[in-house]
Amino acid sequence: MVAVDRGRYTCMVDDEPVTAMRARELGRKSVVVGDRVGLVGDVSGSAGSLARIVRIEERTSVLRRTADDDDTTAEGRLERVVVANADQLVIVSALADPPPRTGFIDRCLVAAYDADITPLLCLTKADLAGPEEVLGYYAELDLPYVLSAPDGDLSALREVLAGRVSVMVGHSGVGKSTLVNRLVPDADRAVGVVSAVGKGRHTSTSAVALRLPTRRREDPGWIVDTPGVRSFGLALVSAESLLHGFPDLIDGTVECPPNCEHTEGDPECALPAWVAAGHADARRLESYRRLLASRSGGDGLEGPDRG
DSSP states (O other): OOEEETTEEEEEETTEEEEEEEOGGGTTOOOOTTOOEEEEEOOSOOTTOOEEEEEEOOOSOEEEEBSOSOTTSHHHHOOEEEEESOSEEEEEEESSSSOOOHHHHHHHHHHHHHHTOEEEEEEEOTTTSOSHHHHHHTGGGTOOEEEOOTTOOOHHHHHHHTTSEEEEEOOTTSSHHHHHHHHSTTOOOOOOOBOTTSOBOOOOOSOEEEEOOOSSOSOOOEEEEOOOOSOOBOTTSOHHHHHHTOHHHHGGGTTSOTTOOOOTTOTTOSHHHHHHTTSSOHHHHHHHHHHHHHHTTOOOOOSTTOO
16 A cells, blocks of 8 residues: 555555555554555556455554653554554654754664664755764664765665665655655655754655656665654653664663663663763763653653754
8 A cells, every 4th residue: 555545545556556445344453554455346546446445464564653752641642653564764864954853863763673674864965064973973873874965866875775665754854855756756745945943844744655766676666755753752662672772772781780770860770881981872871861751751852953
């Protein structure tokens, strides 16, 4: 399934779009972009035709988020499935205008590891600033990345997208929709501008899967463009999985006492001493603890380089 709009689902059958609706027998099961489904009825794709989705195949991965980090709130309990069956999460971040927000990138990394999806950092607007500061922050992770500049060569990005289903996420204004339009020229995704205070306007309004143009490859891959988001809630991610989003800190918890919560108020937590010894960036521990605090209803989103 490649798109949904007001109760109508667009599915691809033999590379042709077919409009479908949910069958009643699916009950309350949600159908999301990326789902592989079974159709009955008119699958010709001709004008006015309408098929029915009667089956959702088992998902190989589910990328999800919540509107809030705290699962005691209504927003925190509401799961929003971003996409199903993705192989790769492309985290799009501008190097300037607006400045990079490592807190948001950290959240996306946690979500990717929790969903068992490979993360890829795509740094846009490389003509305005260098990537050294951002890459230094993630130096211990060996995080794969690509750089992008207006009218620059996209061959490196196309190479890592080929043969995969990749989800593209990012704050509005980072150039994600512009990038999508360059990768898929007929995508015609809406492009906005960055406001005077450095915040982007939301342009894409719904997730949609787009097949990359064929370039002498059997499978050029798919990208799923998602609406620009201001937050990536992690209320439904377990505390253990949250730590796995910070693999550079895991070894530092070996000396922690049993059931250590690794919070700032835990005096026996071994992480501060381990970081102080130079084994990890102190900013990474700060980010991890902000996420822990936000799960308890604390404010984990403050600061210009966070959220």
